[in-house]
Every structure is written in C-alpha cells, then in structure tokens.
Amino acid sequence: MLTKRIIPCLDVRDKKVTKGVKFQNNVVLGDAVEMAARYYEDGCDELVFYDITASAERRPIDIDMVRAVARAIHIPFAVGGGISNLADMGRVLLAGAEKISVNSLAVAHPGIIADGARAFGSQCIVLGMDPVKVDDRARFPSGYEVTVRGFRERTGLDALAWAKQAEDLGVGEIVVNSVDADGTRNGYELALTRLIAENVRIPVVASGGAGRPSHLADAFTQGKADAAIIAGMIHTGEYTIPQIKRELIAAGIPIRKKW
Amino acid sequence: MIAIVDYKAGNLTSVKLAFDAIGVEARVTDQADEILAADRVVFPGVGAAGASMHHLGELKLADVLRTVVARGTPFLGICVGMQILFDRSEEDGGTQTLGFIPGDVRLFRPTSPADKVPQIGWNAxxxxxxxxxxxGVEDETEFYFVHSYYPVTTNPADRVGLTxxxxxxxxxxxxRANLVATQFHIEKSGRIGLSIFRNFSRWDGQC
Incomplete structure (x- = not known):
C-alpha cells in the first residue's frame, strides 16, 4: 500500500533554517544541511527547502546548498524560492534535487509549469499555493483566494480554479499551504485541503498549521491529503519524526516503517 | 568500474551521488567503449519509454546493451530503465522496447479517485x-516510486518482488540471470537503497 508522506519543511536564509509565524519574526534554528541530515536519519520521507529571501533579494537560488543537501541525503527533496526561469529549474535538478516548487512565478507566468513539465517531466514540478479564506463567494467559489509573495499580495485567483488550471498545465503535485493556519500549530485547514484533493487527480500535500501528530492524521483522513508538511513541531524538538510515525501507525495510517 | 548509462533519460546526479556515498567508483557515460569495458552497468531512467528508445537509437546504444547483457555483465535497471527491458510499453501510443525480459508495461487505470497517477511515494x-x-533487505520494506506505468512479467520466475x-x-x-531491475528509485530510497547499490557493486551476476 502506498504510504502517506511526512515532509519536513526547511525555510532557509543564508544556509540557516529559520521559522516564523505568517512569514514574520523569523528566528534561526540551525544549519540547513545538518538539519536535513538529521531528519533523513530519523526517517522523514521527503524534504522541502524554501530559499525564503532569494526572491526578495533578486538573487538566484543557493545552488551550493542544494548540492550539499544532495550529498548528505538520499531521499527526494524539493526546492523553492529564487527560481525565475527554465534554466534555474535545470540547475536545481542537476544539483540533485528531485522537484522544483513554483509559487509566485507560476501565478505571474503560468506557462512556466507547462515548459517545466515538458523539459523535466511533471513529477519534477510542484505547485505551491498560499490560499487565504475569503467571504466573496461570487468571485471565489471555493471560498479561498490565492496569495503570493509571502501572503503579502492577493491575486484574484480562486484556489480551486488555480489548482485545476495548474493540473491541466502539467504540474505533478500541489502543496496547499493555508495562510490562515500557517504557524498557528492548531491543525491544517482541512476543508481547503480536502476540496483540492477531491478535485484534482494528482497528489495533494497539506501544509500550514501542524502542531501535533493527530493533525497529520486529520490531514490524511479528513483532508484526503497524500502527504503532509511539518515544520515548527519538529524544529523546536517538541516532537521527533519516529514519535510522529508511531502515533500515525497507531491511528491506522499507512506510514513507511523501515528506513 | 561501474558505468551509469547516460541516454538523455533524465537526471543522473542522484544515482552518481549515491555511489559516491558508498565509496564505489561509478562513471556517468554515453560512450559505447566505456560501457563495454565496465565491470557492471547501471541503466537508470526518468521520462517516457518512446523518448528513451529514441535516444538509445540515436546514441547507438541498444546493441551495446544487448552485448553486455548477453555476455553476463551484472546489469541493474531503474524505473524507466526497468520498463524498457521488457518487450513493449503502452506508453507513447505503444512502444517496442528492448525485449531482454518477457513481458510488457501498462498504464495504471485506477477505479478509485483516491489512487492518483502517477504513483508518487513510498510503497512496500x-x-x-x-x-x-x-x-539484508527485509520483506515489506518501502521504497520510493514515481511512475504512471507498471511492468507485467510473463514468466513468474522473473518476479523477485511485487507491489x-x-x-x-x-x-x-x-x-533474470545477470539482469536485475527495480521500478522504484534505489537512489532515492535512503539507507536501504544505498545497501542495494553496495550489494550490486559486489554481485557477480549469478543468482
């Protein structure tokens, strides 16, 4: 049986992992490569790195860091932030990443999804989206609007319509990162996750709000997610990956047991 | 030396880095003489069967592979590098493939919407x-899969593992004799994946 994936997320600036709430008040948690290696040893199923200041500083992604991660861990990892064209995608993949995550770039230039999928395969292209809950059902039938640039800008795009468009363009999976839940550690935005998961034929990754192992179980059962991103709950040392896995296995969730 | 066959079928960085991690010399190459001189051959692949066969043809590597397989060189296929060892694939409107192992490759056609295609993730x-x-690999170990098509073997004796x-x-x-291949990505399957590469680097091709 295909197992549900647990994916630690590392927000990186200057090779250090940071964590903030709603993209603000970031504090340094440790060295990115060392933390990746530790989570790998602990049995995480995949990792994702966001080079959080690359876009804002208009510089390309830190390829040396991607190379160092690829030497240290032998499981899939995705990289996002600081990717502005097909050549950047190629460099990240050749450095050893399995996937590229596009977010603001895809909203501005949806064609990059199709170009990336054609050049490297759909499985390499992940759409990250940051939807926020809205009341205007006439404009946003799903009840969620897509934001970009660290939640700072609204796009006018309906979250479900954008997910379906990205699927049609050839994206391989979708990370649904709830603006409202991000950093709260009160649980994933389950209704949103489920809405997307039930309406696309590609894997959906729940993101934002994980604070306890039961939140992941909820994302997999109620949210219908194929994978779940975690950050603060393990970065702070409050939980370990083996501990989370044990609780999920006890809850009857299919989880990778041997590593 | 191990030759990692580069036939423009995707990114070979991770395969090379996995061999580096276990201290085994491996070279990424599209050169016939290097592949023929290698002690062992790794045949990876990411992408479509049609394009893969096309690239093998352009590089004139299909006969090189046939030669190394026929003479007993230990040979390890991965993902699309497994799929094109069979007779044919449904991919790209039907593709004739290398025919080293009897069988064919078919598209997943799930009946439940919960089963996404491609299969992405760890499965036992x-x-x-x-x-x-x-x-040394335990039964029911999970490995990392990314694929929309799956192999169907004709000969039950060729089935080493099922998922x-x-x-x-x-x-x-x-x-099958000196041929072994996996649908999952050994190079992305963590410590246990590395142990498979280590075993392969010592394998004499007998089984």
Whole structure:
C-alpha cells in the first residue's frame, strides 16, 4: 500500500533554517544541511527547502546548498524560492534535487509549469499555493483566494480554479499551504485541503498549521491529503519524526516503517 | 568500474551521488567503449519509454546493451530503465522496447479517485525469493516510486518482488540471470537503497 508522506519543511536564509509565524519574526534554528541530515536519519520521507529571501533579494537560488543537501541525503527533496526561469529549474535538478516548487512565478507566468513539465517531466514540478479564506463567494467559489509573495499580495485567483488550471498545465503535485493556519500549530485547514484533493487527480500535500501528530492524521483522513508538511513541531524538538510515525501507525495510517 | 548509462533519460546526479556515498567508483557515460569495458552497468531512467528508445537509437546504444547483457555483465535497471527491458510499453501510443525480459508495461487505470497517477511515494515490496542484490533487505520494506506505468512479467520466475497499487499487483523487482531491475528509485530510497547499490557493486551476476 502506498504510504502517506511526512515532509519536513526547511525555510532557509543564508544556509540557516529559520521559522516564523505568517512569514514574520523569523528566528534561526540551525544549519540547513545538518538539519536535513538529521531528519533523513530519523526517517522523514521527503524534504522541502524554501530559499525564503532569494526572491526578495533578486538573487538566484543557493545552488551550493542544494548540492550539499544532495550529498548528505538520499531521499527526494524539493526546492523553492529564487527560481525565475527554465534554466534555474535545470540547475536545481542537476544539483540533485528531485522537484522544483513554483509559487509566485507560476501565478505571474503560468506557462512556466507547462515548459517545466515538458523539459523535466511533471513529477519534477510542484505547485505551491498560499490560499487565504475569503467571504466573496461570487468571485471565489471555493471560498479561498490565492496569495503570493509571502501572503503579502492577493491575486484574484480562486484556489480551486488555480489548482485545476495548474493540473491541466502539467504540474505533478500541489502543496496547499493555508495562510490562515500557517504557524498557528492548531491543525491544517482541512476543508481547503480536502476540496483540492477531491478535485484534482494528482497528489495533494497539506501544509500550514501542524502542531501535533493527530493533525497529520486529520490531514490524511479528513483532508484526503497524500502527504503532509511539518515544520515548527519538529524544529523546536517538541516532537521527533519516529514519535510522529508511531502515533500515525497507531491511528491506522499507512506510514513507511523501515528506513 | 561501474558505468551509469547516460541516454538523455533524465537526471543522473542522484544515482552518481549515491555511489559516491558508498565509496564505489561509478562513471556517468554515453560512450559505447566505456560501457563495454565496465565491470557492471547501471541503466537508470526518468521520462517516457518512446523518448528513451529514441535516444538509445540515436546514441547507438541498444546493441551495446544487448552485448553486455548477453555476455553476463551484472546489469541493474531503474524505473524507466526497468520498463524498457521488457518487450513493449503502452506508453507513447505503444512502444517496442528492448525485449531482454518477457513481458510488457501498462498504464495504471485506477477505479478509485483516491489512487492518483502517477504513483508518487513510498510503497512496500513483497519479496518472492531471495536475490543477492537484495541481501539484508527485509520483506515489506518501502521504497520510493514515481511512475504512471507498471511492468507485467510473463514468466513468474522473473518476479523477485511485487507491489500493490491502484488495484493491480505489479512486478516491482525483476531478476533474470545477470539482469536485475527495480521500478522504484534505489537512489532515492535512503539507507536501504544505498545497501542495494553496495550489494550490486559486489554481485557477480549469478543468482
């Protein structure tokens, strides 16, 4: 049986992992490569790195860091932030990443999804989206609007319509990162996750709000997610990956047991 | 030396880095003489069967592979590098493939919307028999898969490992004399994946 994936997320600036709430008040948690290696040893199923200041500083992604991660861990990892064209995608993949995550770039230039999928395969292209809950059902039938640039800008795009468009363009999976839940550690935005998961034929990754192992179980059962991103709950040392896995296995969730 | 065959079928960085991690010399190459001179051959692949066969043809490598397989050189296929060892694939409107192992490759057609295509993630392998390349690997170990098509072996003796997905049980590890191949990505399957590469680097091609 295909197992549900647990994916630690590392927000990186200057090779250090940071964590903030709603993209603000970031504090340094440790060295990115060392933390990746530790989570790998602990049995995480995949990792994702966001080079959080690359876009804002208009510089390309830190390829040396991607190379160092690829030497240290032998499981899939995705990289996002600081990717502005097909050549950047190629460099990240050749450095050893399995996937590229596009977010603001895809909203501005949806064609990059199709170009990336054609050049490297759909499985390499992940759409990250940051939807926020809205009341205007006439404009946003799903009840969620897509934001970009660290939640700072609204796009006018309906979250479900954008997910379906990205699927049609050839994206391989979708990370649904709830603006409202991000950093709260009160649980994933389950209704949103489920809405997307039930309406696309590609894997959906729940993101934002994980604070306890039961939140992941909820994302997999109620949210219908194929994978779940975690950050603060393990970065702070409050939980370990083996501990989370044990609780999920006890809850009857299919989880990778041997590593 | 191990030759990692580069036939423009995707990114070989991770395969090379996995061999580096276990201290085994491996060279990424598209040169016939280097592949023919290698002690062992790794045949990876990411992408479509049609394009893969096209690139093999352009590089004139199909006969080189046929030669190394026929003379008993230990040969390890991965993902699309497994799929094109069979007779044919449904991919790209039907593709004739290398025909080293009897069988064909079919598209997942799930009946449940919960089964996404491609299959992406870690799934268990049920070993049907022992094989030197999988020495020390426990039954039901999970490996990392990314694929929309799956192999169907004609000859039950070729089935080393089976995996369930989208309502089918498919051959996830195939073994026939000096040929061994996996549908999953050994290079992305963590410490246990590295142990498979280590076993392969010592394998004499007998089983």
């Amino acid at each position: 392998v049920r070993f049907q028999r022992t094989h030197p390349v999988f020495a 369930d997905y989208a309502g089918v049980e498919f051959t996830s590890v195939v073994g």
